[in-house]
Amino acid sequence: MELIIGPRTYSTWSLRGWLVMKRTGADFTVIDARYETEAQKAALREVSPSGFVPVLKVGGELIWDTLAIxxxxxxxxxxxxxxxxxxxTRALARSATAEMHSGFSALRNFCGTSSDRPMVGDARSETPSDPALDRDLSRLVTLFGQMxxxxxxxxxxxxxxxxIADAFYTPVAARLRHFQIDLADYGDDGTAGAYAASLLAQPDFRLWEAEALA
Ligand SMILES: N[C@@H](CCC(=O)N[C@@H](CS)C(=O)NCC(=O)O)C(=O)O
Known part of the structure; x- marks a missing residue:
């Protein structure tokens, strides 16, 4: 079994797929792909039907979406x-996971990750500000707090x-950290912030981060 992933420093969907696969306890080989240049994107399209990562190769088949993986x-x-x-509870967990999979577009846009804005390590960026981002962050506080x-x-x-919901929200916690976003500014009583901190403290994320920084 092979999991094709993007750069560990900033490929948020790769992290989600990897966290899920780690939880299976199964042996799988990680194949590193990049997509900065046109040549790299073309090479990725050779192994990924959508041109995106992560992709799981299993039994001669390709599964090319994180939720499907x-x-x-x-x-x-x-x-x-x-x-x-x-x-x-399962339906709620699937709702939260699907909400991340298809939503939070302002959070993705304004707190996008890249080699300059990594989701691992000590680098930090200025906190962005936008009404749409504020709405996403308030929604995050409500979701985390309620659940x-x-x-x-x-x-x-x-x-x-x-x-699986925790795998999907781990890169969100890493974005909050990188962009120095304090959920208390969006109505959090400490519950949501504590959950985000737990995501960053989980051993699998720490392993990912250590490998990314190695
Ligand atoms: N819906 C896809 C999204 C995957 C995705 O956006 N992956 C990004 C990396 S985090 C990617 O492959 N980008 C390649 C590119 O921008 O060329 C999934 O859930 O797996």
């Missing part, structure tokens, strides 16, 4: 319990026990 991993490694067991208050008794993650 996550669902595949969940189906094939049920012992990893990637989604909450309870049906309603942590509701499921906190079951564990430290967004829905108590670790789930």
């Amino acid at each position: 996550a669902e595949w991993a969940n189906e094939h490694y049920p012992q990893a319990r990637m989604w909450p067991a309870d049906s309603i 942590r208050r509701r499921f906190g008794a079951d564990g430290p993650w967004l829905f108590g026990e670790w789930s």
Whole structure:
């Protein structure tokens, strides 16, 4: 099994896919791809149907979207319990994951990662300001706060026990750190900020960060 990923310093979708695959406990080989130059993009299109990463190569097939990789991993490694067991909690976790997958566009635009604005390490950028970004950050505070208050008794993650949702929000926590965004400025009582800090402290993210900086 091979996981093709982009640069570890700033490829946020690659981090999500990698975190999910790590949780399976399965052996997989990481293949590094780049997409800065036209030549690199052309080479990536040779191995990725969409030209994007991550891509999981398994059994001669390609799975080229992070959510699809996550669902595949969940189906094939049920012992990893990637989604909450309870049906309603699972639907909420899927909603939060899908919201990240297709939403938070201002957060992506204004807090975009790159080699100059990495999601790992000590480099920091000025905090951007925009009404659309403010709305995304307020929504993040509401989502994190509501779910942590509701499921906190079951564990430290967004829905108590670790789930795919946590993989999807880990790069968000890294963006908040890089862009020096304090969620208290968006109505957080400390709950959302503490959850974001937990995401950055998870051993798999720390391993990713160490490898990215090596
Ligand atoms: N919907 C895709 C998005 C993947 C994506 O946007 N990947 C970025 C890296 S984080 C990429 O491959 N960019 C290549 C490029 O910009 O040429 C997924 O969920 O996997």
